Amino acid sequence: MATRDGNVDPTTGSQRLDKDTRETVVRAARHGILLLWSLVVLFPLYWLASMSLKPPGEANQLPPDWIFLPTVYNYIQLAQSGEFLTAFANSVLMVSASVILVLLIGVPAAYVLSRYDIPMERDVLVWILSSRMLPPIAVVIPFFVIFQSFNLFDTRIGMVLMYVSINLSLVVWVMKAFFDGIPETLEEAARVDGATRFQGFRKVVLPAAKPGIFSVAIISFIFAWIELLFGLVLTSFKAVPVTLFVYSFIGSRSIEWGMLAAASMAMILPVVIFLIAVNKYLAAGLSFGVVIKE
Known part of the structure; x- marks a missing residue:
């Protein structure tokens, strides 16, 4: 935005940049929250699927085996x-x-x-x-x-x-x-x-x-x-x-x-x-x- 003497006001560009930055941060935070919530919601399904692919003796082990050889037994x-x-x-x-x-x-x-x-x-x-x-x-x-x-x-x-x-x-x-x-x-x-x-x-x-x-x-x-x-x-x-x-x-x-x-x-x-x-x-x-x- 130009001032009365014809010069460009440097604060306008910085304000626009700050606004774009805030929108980017808000958008990233929103997507991060949605991703985290999706992981929380889908984790029980993952746990159920992994348990169904474990051998009978390993299905109820505590602590669970996160890395295992899956089986369709x-x-x-x-x-x-x-x-x-x-x-x-x-x-x-x-x-x-x-x-x-x-x-x-x-x-x-x-x-x-x-x-x-x-x-x-x-x-x-x-x-x-x-x-x-x-x-x-x-x-x-x-x-x-x-x-x-x-x-x-x-x-x-x-x-x-x-x-x-x-x-x-x-x-x-x-x-x-x-x-x-x-x-x-x-x-x-x-x-x-x-x-x-x-x-x-x-x-x-x-x-x-x-x-x-x-x-x-x-x-x-x-x-x-x-x-x-x-x-x-x-x-x-x-x-x-x-x-x-x-x-x-x-x-x-x-x-x-x-x-x-x-x-x-x-x-x-x-x-x-x-x-x-x-x-x-x-x-x-x-x-x-x-x-x-x-």
Whole structure:
């Protein structure tokens, strides 16, 4: 910046340099904090993976061996275990079916609650949410009695229905927020072009709400995949989920740390694959919608 006598003020350049330096330092500090936090968050996963690759005698050594010769012995033992493969297949089948079913029920229900004038709508929403207010331990015994009465105990269909009941309120509440954020004028324009209400919902609203659908699908999948209590009480042999099989490595006298870590890593894999497959919708989905109603 020039002064009155035509000379350049040297303090302007130094101030600009100081500002750039501060921004660089702040940016570097921010990235350093994020990197440190990522290391803290990922360290348990690294510990679990390293434990699964250690020989049985070294998995629970203290202090641990940070440098060791990895082995896939624990994974081979899992692959050769028919019980683990059956439990893993049970979980994949039951959880996938429950996610599809809860979306087929919850998404249209949320659309109706968003677009139509429902008598006592707030009470209906609170009633739907009330299914998640009680802790699972408070309702598992009534569910056990109901399952016994309807011959659903230790059945895959029964567990699918259980997973649906766990996640339905979540899907309805989150998807209603998405549909509230999508302007009704889009559907009105589609109806002007000759589309029916259902065609407008299928061709206009659902594509706009796709990030929300994938988000609730991910959350529903995770909640059902990691569920343990209902599987422990409502199954015995045929419909045992993989979480219950992993829990079996914790005995009353000892814990098979290597097998437990390997089974846990195998449990994490489907969730990671699912997240990678729908990653592009996740960020937009967690922001509750892509179109904001004016």
